[in-house]
Amino acid sequence: MKRKSIKLASVMILVLSMVLAGCASGEKKAEGATDDGKITIVTTIAQIAEPISVIGGDKVSVQSLMGPGVDPHLYNATQGDIQKLEGGDIVFYSGLHLEGNMIGVFEQIGKTRPVLALGDAIPKEKLLKDEGGAVDPHIWFDIDLWKQGLSSAVDELKKYAPDHAEYFENNKVKYFKELDALSQESKAKLAKIEKDQRVIVTAHDAFGYFGRMHDMKVVGLQGLSTEDEIGISDIDDTIQTLLEYRIPAVFVESSINPNSIKAVIEGASSKGLEVKLGGELFSDAMGKEGTPEGTYIGMYRHNVDTIYKALTGEGE
Numbered sequence: 097m098k099r100k101s102i103k104l105a106s107v108m109i110l111v112l113s114m115v116l117a118g119c120a121s122g123e124k125k126a127e128g129a130t131d132d133g134k135i136t137i138v139t140t141i142a143q144i145a146e147p148i149s150v151i152g153g154d155k156v157s158v159q160s161l162m163g164p165g166v167d168p169h170l171y172n173a174t175q176g177d178i179q180k181l182e183g184g185d186i187v188f189y190s191g192l193h194l195e196g197n198m199i200g201v202f203e204q205i206g207k208t209r210p211v212l213a214l215g216d217a218i219p220k221e222k223l224l225k226d227e228g229g230a231v232d233p234h235i236w237f238d239i240d241l242w243k244q245g246l247s248s249a250v251d252e253l254k255k256y257a258p259d260h261a262e263y264f265e266n267n268k269v270k271y272f273k274e275l276d277a278l279s280q281e282s283k284a285k286l287a288k289i290e291k292d293q294r295v296i297v298t299a300h301d302a303f304g305y306f307g308r309m310h311d312m313k314v315v316g317l318q319g320l321s322t323e324d325e326i327g328i329s330d331i332d333d334t335i336q337t338l339l340e341y342r343i344p345a346v347f348v349e350s351s352i353n354p355n356s357i358k359a360v361i362e363g364a365s366s367k368g369l370e371v372k373l374g375g376e377l378f379s380d381a382m383g384k385e386g387t388p389e390g391t392y393i394g395m396y397r398h399n400v401d402t403i404y405k406a407l408t409g410e411g412e
Contacts, residue, residue, distance in 0.1 A: 132157075135257055138184035140195050141168055142382040143236045144214060147246055147392050148188065151267045152253065155260050159184070164384050165350055172197045181205050186256055188249050191215030192223070192233035194380075212252050214245030224304045234379070236392070237306035239279040243272055278393055279309075282400045286310045293407050297334060297346040299357055302379035306399070313341075317356045331356065335363040338371055345374030345406035350381055374406025 134157040139145040145160035152158065161177050162168055168190070173181075178201070181187055187205055189195055191213025195202075202211050215233060218241055224232040236242045250268050254261035286294075287310075294312040296303050301316030315337050317330050337343070338360070346361060348354040357373070364371045377399050383389025389398045404410070 135253070136183060136185045137253075138180050138187050140171075140189040140198070141380070142385075142390070143242075143392055143395075144188050144190065144246075144249065146382070146390070147271065148249055148253075150271050151246070151250055151264060153263065153267055155257065155263060156253070162381065164381055164390075166381050168195050168380050170197070171195060173201050185209060186252060187211040188252075189213055190233060190235070190245075192218075192231050192235065194233035210252055210256060212249060214249055217244050217248035224308065226301070232301070232304045234302045234305055237303060237396075238309045239275050239282075239396070240309075241305065242392075243275055274393060278396060282396065283310060285400055285404050286312065289404065289407050292341055293343065295337070295341050295343050295407075296403060297338065297343060297357075297360070298377060298379070299347075299349050299354070300379070302349065303377075317360070331359055331363060334360050335367065338364045339367060339369055342369065343371065343407075344409065345372045347374045347377045347402070347406070349377050349379040350383070372406070375402040377402060 135152070135155060137145075137148060137152065137156050137158045139148065139158065139160050141162050142160045142164075145158045149156065149158040159180055161173070161180065162171060181201065182205070186209065187202070189198070189202060189211070192215035193199075194215070202213075205211050215235060218235055222238075222241060223235075226232065235245060247268070250264055254264050257264075289312075294310075295315065296307060296312055297315045299317055301314065303314045303316070306312070307314035315334055317334055338346070346357055348357050361371050361373065378389060378395045382392065382395045383398070388394030
């Protein structure tokens with residue numbers, strides 16, 4: 097009860113901040129445009145921001161609230177975030193409770209401008225759930241599902257700026273062809289991994305959709321959210337999985353503390369199985385802007401290459 101009260105108080109403070117920010121802003125810019133005529137789009141995660149910036153081209157200005165290494169499960173909006181959201185013409189977020197601490201903010205912002213959760217576009221039968229019935233929000237790891245989410249964002253963009261609808265649609269078709277090529281490339285590469293080695297062990301359960309898409313078993317020490325605690329039993333169960341399948345490598349994530357994975361490596365070693373650290377995967381956050389991993393396609397390709405090399409031993 098105390099935790100809920102604190103969260104409620106935080107939302108109330110944020111809502112008040114939005115009101116004050118709106119009052120202090122004075123004259124409002126022309127609807128649907130920045131000073132240079134571009135539509136301002138604010139997103140939570142870069143997995144939305146970067147593709148939409150490609151599709152939107154020179155008609156949009158896109159800002160992502162959460163940068164490299166940021167965990168959206170635990171993220172709380174700052175005063176600066178509120179100002180960015182207030183200054184946006186359209187707001188896109190992933191949804192499915194990924195940004196759980198920001199729901200109240202989205203509800204308030206949605207009263208004055210379009211706010212869309214990409215996860216709402218995914219058919220319910222396509223969503224993964226854990227044993228407790230919680231929905232897995234990491235839908236961007238299934239390229240086909242993420243195309244559906246991005247399509248819903250593009251539809252919202254075309255509705256907002258109908259004069260540019262054909263431009264956005266043409267860019268989407270071109271970009272989606274790149275995603276289709278990425279999908280085929282990834283499936284072909286990962287299919288080369290031996291069947292009994294097709295196990296991805298990471299810090300938290302973010303790769304369920306990736307595993308389903310590529311026919312790989314996925315083991316996460318934490319649950320779907322990094323708010324879940326890791327117990328000794330979780331570590332022991334993961335070690336047993338490594339021993340059973342003789343898995344040669346495990347992975348850390350760019351936005352997750354690596355200590356739990358290191359404990360698994362040490363535990364496996366104590367039982368006679370040498371497991372290496374296979375590399376860093378991008379899960380809830382992408383890489384730095386300006387790097388290949390700072391793009392959705394580059395991030396996805398990095399993960400595929402890292403998993404392939406670690407589980408096959410190639411490139412060592």
